[in-house]
Amino acid sequence: MHHANHFYGHAHVLARYCGLGEGHPPRINGYVQHGWNIGDGLAPGHPYADRTPSLLWSEQTRRRAWSVGRRNVVTIGAPFAYLLDLRRDDPPEPRREGTIWYPFHGWEGQHVKGDHKELIARIRATEPGPVTVCLYWHEYGMRRVRRLYENAGFRVICHGYRGHWWKDTDPFFLDKQLTELRRHRRVASNRLTSAIFYGIAAGCEPAVYGDPMILSDEDPTFGGTARIRRQWPELHGESVDQATAVEIARAELGTDHRCTPAELRELLGWANLQEDDVDD
Amino acid sequence: MTTETPPRVALPGGEMLAWSDLPERRLAEGGPLAALLARLVPAGARVLLVGPHDPALVARLAHAAVTCLLRSHPDGVVLADRGARVVVGGPAGLPADEQWDMVVAAAGLDAVESVEGDRLGWDGVLARLVAAVAPGGTLLLRVDNPLGVHRLVAASPWYADRSDRAWSVGGVLDAGRPANQAQARARLAGAGLRPGAGFAAYPDPDAPTVLVDADELDRRTTSGLFDAMLHGACAGDREATVLQDPARLAVDALHAGLGSTLAPSWLLLAHRPATGTAADPGGRTDLPVALVQTGPPGVGVVEVHAGAGGWRWWASGGTPRSEAAPFASREVAHRDVAALHGPVPEGRLLRTLLLDACLRRDLHTLRHLLRGYATWLGTQAEADGRLAGATALAGTDNVVVDGDEFAVLDPSWRATAPLELDVALARSLWRFAAVLLTGGYAHPWTSTLDVAGLTVVLGGVAGRDLSRATVAAAVEAEAAITAALRGLDAEGRVRLADELRAVSPTDPPAGPHSYQQLREAWLRQREEMTRLSALLKWTEELLTSRERALRRADATINLLSGSLSYRVGRLAITPARLAKRGARAAKRRATAALNQRRPEQEQQ
Numbered sequence: 001m002h003h004a005n006h007f008y009g010h011a012h013v014l015a016r017y018c019g020l021g022e023g024h025p026p027r028i029n030g031y032v033q034h035g036w037n038i039g040d041g042l043a044p045g046h047p048y049a050d051r052t053p054s055l056l057w058s059e060q061t062r063r064r065a066w067s068v069g070r071r072n073v074v075t076i077g078a079p080f081a082y083l084l085d086l087r088r089d090d091p092p093e094p095r096r097e098g099t100i101w102y103p104f105h106g107w108e109g110q111h112v113k114g115d116h117k118e119l120i121a122r123i124r125a126t127e128p129g130p131v132t133v134c135l136y137w138h139e140y141g142m143r144r145v146r147r148l149y150e151n152a153g154f155r156v157i158c159h160g161y162r163g164h165w166w167k168d169t170d171p172f173f174l175d176k177q178l179t180e181l182r183r184h185r186r187v188a189s190n191r192l193t194s195a196i197f198y199g200i201a202a203g204c205e206p207a208v209y210g211d212p213m214i215l216s217d218e219d220p221t222f223g224g225t226a227r228i229r230r231q232w233p234e235l236h237g238e239s240v241d242q243a244t245a246v247e248i249a250r251a252e253l254g255t256d257h258r259c260t261p262a263e264l265r266e267l268l269g270w271a272n273l274q275e276d277d278v279d280d
Numbered sequence: 281m282t283t284e285t286p287p288r289v290a291l292p293g294g295e296m297l298a299w300s301d302l303p304e305r306r307l308a309e310g311g312p313l314a315a316l317l318a319r320l321v322p323a324g325a326r327v328l329l330v331g332p333h334d335p336a337l338v339a340r341l342a343h344a345a346v347t348c349l350l351r352s353h354p355d356g357v358v359l360a361d362r363g364a365r366v367v368v369g370g371p372a373g374l375p376a377d378e379q380w381d382m383v384v385a386a387a388g389l390d391a392v393e394s395v396e397g398d399r400l401g402w403d404g405v406l407a408r409l410v411a412a413v414a415p416g417g418t419l420l421l422r423v424d425n426p427l428g429v430h431r432l433v434a435a436s437p438w439y440a441d442r443s444d445r446a447w448s449v450g451g452v453l454d455a456g457r458p459a460n461q462a463q464a465r466a467r468l469a470g471a472g473l474r475p476g477a478g479f480a481a482y483p484d485p486d487a488p489t490v491l492v493d494a495d496e497l498d499r500r501t502t503s504g505l506f507d508a509m510l511h512g513a514c515a516g517d518r519e520a521t522v523l524q525d526p527a528r529l530a531v532d533a534l535h536a537g538l539g540s541t542l543a544p545s546w547l548l549l550a551h552r553p554a555t556g557t558a559a560d561p562g563g564r565t566d567l568p569v570a571l572v573q574t575g576p577p578g579v580g581v582v583e584v585h586a587g588a589g590g591w592r593w594w595a596s597g598g599t600p601r602s603e604a605a606p607f608a609s610r611e612v613a614h615r616d617v618a619a620l621h622g623p624v625p626e627g628r629l630l631r632t633l634l635l636d637a638c639l640r641r642d643l644h645t646l647r648h649l650l651r652g653y654a655t656w657l658g659t660q661a662e663a664d665g666r667l668a669g670a671t672a673l674a675g676t677d678n679v680v681v682d683g684d685e686f687a688v689l690d691p692s693w694r695a696t697a698p699l700e701l702d703v704a705l706a707r708s709l710w711r712f713a714a715v716l717l718t719g720g721y722a723h724p725w726t727s728t729l730d731v732a733g734l735t736v737v738l739g740g741v742a743g744r745d746l747s748r749a750t751v752a753a754a755v756e757a758e759a760a761i762t763a764a765l766r767g768l769d770a771e772g773r774v775r776l777a778d779e780l781r782a783v784s785p786t787d788p789p790a791g792p793h794s795y796q797q798l799r800e801a802w803l804r805q806r807e808e809m810t811r812l813s814a815l816l817k818w819t820e821e822l823l824t825s826r827e828r829a830l831r832r833a834d835a836t837i838n839l840l841s842g843s844l845s846y847r848v849g850r851l852a853i854t855p856a857r858l859a860k861r862g863a864r865a866a867k868r869r870a871t872a873a874l875n876q877r878r879p880e881q882e883q884q
Contacts, residue, residue: 029728049818051811053726059643062724072726072811075643257643262747263740266733267726271748 004046007034007162010079012171017082018261018270022171029269030055030072032079036194036252038228040065041073055267057081058254076267077254080198083174085258090182098130099123099186100204101154102195103139104213115211116145119190120152122210126238130155132184134177134195137161178202192228192235200249208236288360289353292373294394299352301332301391301445305487308580310336312491312571313386315581315596316479316547317341319567320418321382328380328412329364330371331387334487338362344382349374351394370394371408379414386547387486388422390450402450402457403467410471416554419473420547423464424485426452428544429514429530433522435795461494461546473550477567480543483514483526491547492570494540496586501537504629504680505584505591508689509572510534511629511677515791524796525719525789531632568594579617582692584624593620595692611764612696612757613673619691627682629689631712634676638716641724643741649681650742654705656686666698673761675708693765699757706746706754707761709738717785720800727808731783755780 005011005028014032015025030053033041041056042048042065051071056062057078065073101123103116123131132155139145140158149156159177160170170176177198181187187199190210200206212225229236234244250256265271310317314337321327323343330349338346338359346364349371350356356368367373371392385392389405400408406421413419425431431438441449450457458464465475480497481488490513492506500506515527533542540546568583569591583594595617630653637645653676660671672695674688699707713734716723725737732751739746759777762768768776786808788794788801840846 030726047818047821049811050814051727051807052815052818053728062641072728074724074726256647259737260740260743260745262745263737266729266736266740269728271733271736 004034004043005032006169008079008173009169009171010034010174012169013079013083013086013174014264014268015270017086018265018268020270020273026270026273028055029053030074030267032076033057033061036078036192036197037061038223038231040068040070042070053267056254058252059257060251074267075254075257076264077256077258078194078197080174080178080194080201081253081255081258082264083178084201084255087175087178093182096183096185096203098132098184099127099188099207100132100134100180100184100199101127102134102187102189102193103149104189104191104193116148119210119213120148120154123154123188124152126207126209127186127188129185132157132180134159134180174198191225192232196235197249197252200245201253201255205242206235206240206245206249207238208240209238288364289356289366289368290373291353292367292369294351294370294373294396295353295356295368296351296394296396297353299395300354301350301352301387302355302358303332303334303387303486305484306334306336307487307489307573308336310334310340311573312488312581313337313547314340315571315583316491316567317382317384317386317420320420320549325381326379326414327382327384328374330383330385330409331389331391333384333387335359335362337384338364347380349392351392370397371400371405372397374408374412379412379417381414381417382420383409383413383417384420385409386420386422388424388545391445395447402454403471406467406471410468410473410552413473413552415552417552418476419468419550419552421464421468421550422481422485422545422547423458423461424545425543426459427542428485429526429533429542430483430485430544432529432542433524433526433792433794435521435523461540461548464546464548465550468548468550473552476549476551478540478549479547479571480540481545481547482510482530482543483516485545488545489513489516489573490570491572492539493567494543494546496569497534497539497543498537498541501535501539502628503534504627504632504689505570505624506534506539507531507629507632508677509570510539512574513572517792518790520792522792522794525794526792528719535632579615579692582617582620589623590626591624593622593624595620613761613764614694614696615692615765616694617692619670619694622691625680625682625687625689627680627685627687629677630679630681630686631676631715633681634712635716635721638721638723641722643724646724647741647743650709650738652681652684653679653686654742654744657705658701661701662698664698665701667695667701667704668698669694672699672704674704676712695761696764700750700753702744702746702750703754703757705742705744706735706739706750707758709742709746710735710751710754710758713738714783715789718783718787718789718797718801720789720797720804727785727804727811730785734785 010032011025011028012022016022020026031042031048032055034043036057041054041061053072053074054065054070055076056065056073057075059075062073062075103119133149134157135146135149137158137160146156157180159180160173162169162173177195181199181202181204184204186207187196187204188207188209189196190208191212192208196206196208232248234240235248259267314334317337318340321341321344325344327341327344327346328349329337329346332350332352332355335358338348339362348356348359348364348366350359350366350368351370353368356366360366389402392405393399409419426438438451439449452459458467461478468475478494479491480494482490490509492509497506510530511527514530530539530542533539569586570584571581573581580596584591585594630649633649634646637649657667657671657674661667670688670691670693673693678689678693680687680689710731713731717731717734725734729737732748735751735754736746736748756777759773759780763773763776786801786805788797
């Protein structure tokens with residue numbers, strides 16, 4: 001299995017949905033899109049075997065992937081959509097309060113250019129209630145950055161480590177994220193990212209504002225942040241129309257394309273598992 | 281005084297003594313053509329059958345006075361034995377002073393002229409036949425289509441015909457013969473007749489199993505009935521070798537409004553106005569919209585008639601299958617023509633809608649259609665959750681969709697024993713999955729799915745979580761049902777079940793052997809090989825990288841295991857390790873014992 005399938009515990013969520021328990025998930029016959037993406041759904045720079053199935057979140061991404069030469073592309077919806085189904089009977093939070101704010105992150109190999117202090121001032125001026133800042137593992141580990149947000153009076157959290165080369169993946173990363181999202185009334189970021197769509201799907205009001213913090217080596221292949229603002233202007237701003245946001249999130253997370261467990265087992269290559277394929 | 285019986289075979293000259301034209305392929309009771317003639321010919325009418333026709337037609341026209349004009353002497357003897365008056369010779373041999381109420385040239389005009397004597401040509405033969413139509417009478421003429429579906433899919437070109445009857449190959453290049461319906465009607469009008477209704481004949485000009493009113497066929501381009509009829513007729517010949525799938529081509533032609541334009545042949549009616557009457561006898565409204573013969577022999581021809589409330593089924597009932605009746609209760613499925621009496625449901629064929637949505641990769645439409653279908657099947661289920669009768673066999677190729685309404689198109693295909701709802705649904709979806717994959721259709725899923733896998737996926741799209749065990753049961757049910765409907769014996773049924781279980785996405789589809797689809801199957805295999813090669817290469821590289829990581833980890837472990845702190849720690853946890861090992865061994869023994877007991881219980 002491609003190690004990116006394990007990012008954020010995606011494979012674990014899918015295995016739970018398929019009824020395979022909480023152990024180590026079996027190998028997936030394909031690549032699961034591991035984040036909201038304005039390209040072909042796969043992360044640029046990763047090695048992929050040609051024609052191995054791409055298991056994508058949305059129809060739009062599937063069409064785009066086909067148009068750039070990907071074949072064997074299939075829309076299954078985001079793993080987060082499966083998590084929502086797994087936890088649809090959770091008791092509702094007694095009171096949703098404040099904003100969960102996701103400062104845009106790069107991954108370990110990238111460095112964000114931008115001014116955290118300016119962003120903090122903007123958040124304080126905009127957000128009406130208490131603010132929880134969720135930092136990416138990489139920045140959470142940077143004491144200097146974490147302190148900046150803590151000193152601003154924000155609660156600073158991290159959902160966990162997404163994992164790399166099958167190591168240290170937090171299988172409950174998405175679960176923690178969903179739990180946090182459901183505690184908050186708003187979700188915000190300086191870029192339109194997966195977290196915003198997750199937040200909308202979890203019932204938060206979204207907002208995207210502030211310096212988008214350009215990555216030092218951002219891949220411009222698919223148009224970058226400028227294109228994101230052009231294509232989804234409705235989701236940018238300190239306050240956006242909730243109904244529109246819900247509709248777009250539904251399409252981008254492919255919620256309507258969520259498979260049944262048996263269907264998903266077929267598409268992931270888990271239909272004929274041997275006993276040894278499912279580890280404890 | 282002696283009474284001389286006139287010879288039943290008149291030989292005016294021009295007969296072919298060592299020749300036979302009678303069709304090799306004969307439909308039960310003469311097929312749709314005989315049913316059409318039975319409607320056209322009133323009792324006591326004088327009928328002239330020109331050219332080689334199935335002897336069953338003569339039997340069907342027992343209520344009329346039938347004369348046959350043939351060129352083959354052996355054929356003449358056969359028909360004379362059936363009670364017809366027979367003239368064997370060229371068209372010039374017809375008695376000059378005799379006329380008939382109905383002249384039938386349903387084998388075309390090519391097989392009318394003999395090798396002997398002068399040639400009249402197409403127009404000359406027509407003129408002679410027109411002269412034989414009595415005032416107020418009718419000519420039924422078959423005209424073959426040089427660009428019919430059968431020609432477009434033929435593995436051998438028409439101009440390469442070297443068979444015995446090809447002493448002269450008359451084709452589309454011969455301006456002396458009509459090459460389309462309009463030209464044929466113009467020739468009929470030019471010969472003094474008034475052209476009337478026309479029927480498109482599919483799939484074989486010599487033995488059409490489907491006759492459809494040509495105007496209706498061109499007008500009702502999305503009719504589920506026509507879709508199913510043309511597909512069923514053209515997919516029937518499992519032994520043929522063709523360039524491409526004739527059923528696909530026929531259904532495409534239907535949707536393009538070219539159903540009659542691409543028909544293999546046409547049956548045209550033309551009337552000779554009665555002297556002194558202004559009434560137009562050509563405007564007959566009592567003729568069927570379609571006549572079709574499908575299914576087991578003996579079922580007869582099913583007709584569709586237009587009425588005030590739309591189209592209605594009409595079935596004569598055919599001859600009951602006396603030999604099969606004692607076993608009918610043992611068969612899992614049967615055809616009950618008596619069920620064909622109500623209105624023909626309007627709508628588009630579900631299979632076509634699904635194929636279209638797959639090609640456009642329109643998951644929303646697929647979900648809407650399949651959920652609607654599964655829900656509709658559910659509402660048809662009995663209290664015990666099983667489907668009986670026609671709905672149990674209501675596959676995507678026999679269900680029409682009108683808006684959100686689903687209906688069984690032809691309710692005569694019926695399950696004798698009820699089927700579990702999920703098995704019935706899985707059977708239908710498996711059949712569709714097999715068509716989709718082996719037919720090489722584009723679809724929105726991955727090439728890694730086998731037929732059973734795609735069936736499960738389609739089930740998921742329909743909102744039902746089907747298991748592979750259900751799909752396996754559905755394949756067994758499909759084998760049993762198909763075997764019953766095809767009348768296979770036990771051995772044939774076992775062979776069929778083996779074949780169905782083995783259907784793979786890289787196989788060509790069932791049905792006629794088509795070069796196009798064989799090539800597509802080969803391309804799919806090649807694509808699959810390319811995918812697997814790329815995967816193997818990637819996996820090899822990954823394995824190399826993981827082996828390197830493992831070596832590094834081993835080196836680290838070796839380094840650490842030599843240290844003093846490791847040895848002390850290991851000594852300290854020895855009791856725990858031993859206990860764990862013992863527990864594992866006990867678990868293994870218990871599991872083995874359980875597994876051993878389970879098969880024993882199953883045997884009991």
